[in-house]
Amino acid sequence: MTEGNFVDYVKLNLTSGNGGKGSVHLHREKYITKGGPDGGDGGRGGHIIARGNSNLWTLYSFKFKRHFSAGHGEHGSKNRSSGAQGEDVYIDIPLGTLIKNSSTGELIAEISEAGQEIILLEGGLGGRGNWHFKSSTRQTPRYAQPGRPGEELEITLEMKVLADVGLVGFPNAGKSTLLASLTAAKPKIAEYEFTTLKPNLGIVEYRDFRSFVMADIPGIIQGAAQGKGLGHYFLRHIERNAVLLYLIPSDTNDVKKAFEVLRSELQEYNPELLDKNYIIVLSKSDLLDDELKREYASEMKANFGDLPHMMISSVSQEGLIELKDRLWNLINESN
Ligand SMILES: Nc1nc2c(ncn2[C@@H]2O[C@H](COP(=O)(O)OP(=O)(O)OP(=O)(O)O)[C@@H](O)[C@H]2O)c(=O)[nH]1
Numbered sequence: 001m002t003e004g005n006f007v008d009y010v011k012l013n014l015t016s017g018n019g020g021k022g023s024v025h026l027h028r029e030k031y032i033t034k035g036g037p038d039g040g041d042g043g044r045g046g047h048i049i050a051r052g053n054s055n056l057w058t059l060y061s062f063k064f065k066r067h068f069s070a071g072h073g074e075h076g077s078k079n080r081s082s083g084a085q086g087e088d089v090y091i092d093i094p095l096g097t098l099i100k101n102s103s104t105g106e107l108i109a110e111i112s113e114a115g116q117e118i119i120l121l122e123g124g125l126g127g128r129g130n131w132h133f134k135s136s137t138r139q140t141p142r143y144a145q146p147g148r149p150g151e152e153l154e155i156t157l158e159m160k161v162l163a164d165v166g167l168v169g170f171p172n173a174g175k176s177t178l179l180a181s182l183t184a185a186k187p188k189i190a191e192y193e194f195t196t197l198k199p200n201l202g203i204v205e206y207r208d209f210r211s212f213v214m215a216d217i218p219g220i221i222q223g224a225a226q227g228k229g230l231g232h233y234f235l236r237h238i239e240r241n242a243v244l245l246y247l248i249p250s251d252t253n254d255v256k257k258a259f260e261v262l263r264s265e266l267q268e269y270n271p272e273l274l275d276k277n278y279i280i281v282l283s284k285s286d287l288l289d290d291e292l293k294r295e296y297a298s299e300m301k302a303n304f305g306d307l308p309h310m311m312i313s314s315v316s317q318e319g320l321i322e323l324k325d326r327l328w329n330l331i332n333e334s335n
C-alpha cells in the first residue's frame with residue numbers, strides 16, 4: 001500500500017467579498033451653498049482566511065460545507081464616511097494539511113501550527129469616494145471609483161491520515177520489516193542504515209474486521225533532535241501518533257541504554273512525546289537461541305519491570321499476534 005492511499009482530499013469553492021462603491025456626494029449644509037465633494041470610500045470586501053486548528057483531526061466537516069463566501073464591503077457615504085468592511089470568513093483547518101490551487105496544483109500553504117492564518121483570497125478593494133478626485137480644475141467631481149469585485153478560487157485540501165502507532169528505533173532496527181509483515185505495505189528494506197527516508201504507512205488488519213494504521217519512519221540516532229541524521233524532518237511525524245512502538249534489535253548490547261537514548265531524543269524534540277502510551281519491543285528474536293532469549297527476557301523484566309515490553313521476530317512471526325493485541329489495547333486506552 002502506498003502513502004497516497006492515506007491522504008484525504010476535499011475541494012472547496014471560495015469567493016471573497018466585493019469592495020463597496022465609493023460615494024459621489026457634495027457637501028450640503030445650511031448656510032453653505034456650495035460645499036465640496038465629500039463622498040466616502042467603499043469598504044473592502046471580506047477575505048477568505050485559512051486558520052490552523054489543533055482540535056480538528058479530519059477533513060470530515062467539509063463533507064457538508066464546501067462553499068465559503070465572504071461578505072461584501074458597504075458603499076461609502078456622505079461626510080467622507082467609509083463603508084463598513086465586508087465580513088472576513090475563517091476556515092478552520094486541521095494541522096498537517098496542504099492547501100493547493102485545484103486548477104494548477106500549486107501549493108498555496110501548509111497549515112502546521114494552531115492559530116496560523118493565511119489569506120487565501122483577498123476581498124475586493126473598496127472604491128474611493130469623490131472627495132479624493134477634487135482638483136483645482138475640478139472642484140466638484142461627480143465621479144467615484146467602483147469597488148473591485150471579489151475573486152473566486154477552488155482549492156484542494158490534502159491531509160495525511162493520522163497513524164495510530166508510530167515505530168521508533170535506530171536505523172536497521174527492523175521497523176520497515178515489521179510494517180511489511182503486519183500490513184500490505186511494501187516499504188524498502190535493506191541491511192544498511194537510513195533505508196527509509198520518508199514515512200510509510202500501512203493498515204494492520206485486526207480481528208473482527210477492525211484495523212489500525214501504523215507508521216514507519218526513518219531511524220533515529222543520538223542527536224536527532226538537533227538535526228543529526230534525518231533530524232526534525234521525521235520526528236514531527238510521530239507527534240501525531242497515538243501510541244509509540246520502540247523497536248530495539250536483539251543484537252543490541254545494552255537494551256535499556258538504547259531505550260533511554262531513544263526516549264531522550266524524543267524528549268528533547270518535544271517532551272509531550274513521552275506522555276504517549278508505548279510498548280518496548282525487542283526485534284529479530286529469531287537471531288537468539290533459547291538460552292539467549294531467556295537471558296534477554298529476564299534482563300528486560302529487570303530493567304523495564306511493569307513497563308509494557310515484549311519480544312518479536314518479523315521473520316519467524318514470533319509474537320506478532322500478541323503484539324497486535326497489545327497495540328490495539330494501548331490505542332484504545334489512549335483514545
Ligand atoms: N533476522 C531478522 N532480520 C530482520 C528482522 N527484521 C528486520 N531484519 C533485517 O534487518 C535489516 C534492517 O531492516 P529494516 O526493516 O530495513 O530496518 P529499519 O529499521 O526500517 O531501518 P531504517 O529504515 O534504515 O531506519 C534488514 O536486513 C532486515 O532484513 C527480523 O525479524 N529477523
Ligand SMILES: [Mg+2]
Pocket residue numbers: 175176177188189195196216217218219
Ligand atoms: Mg526502514
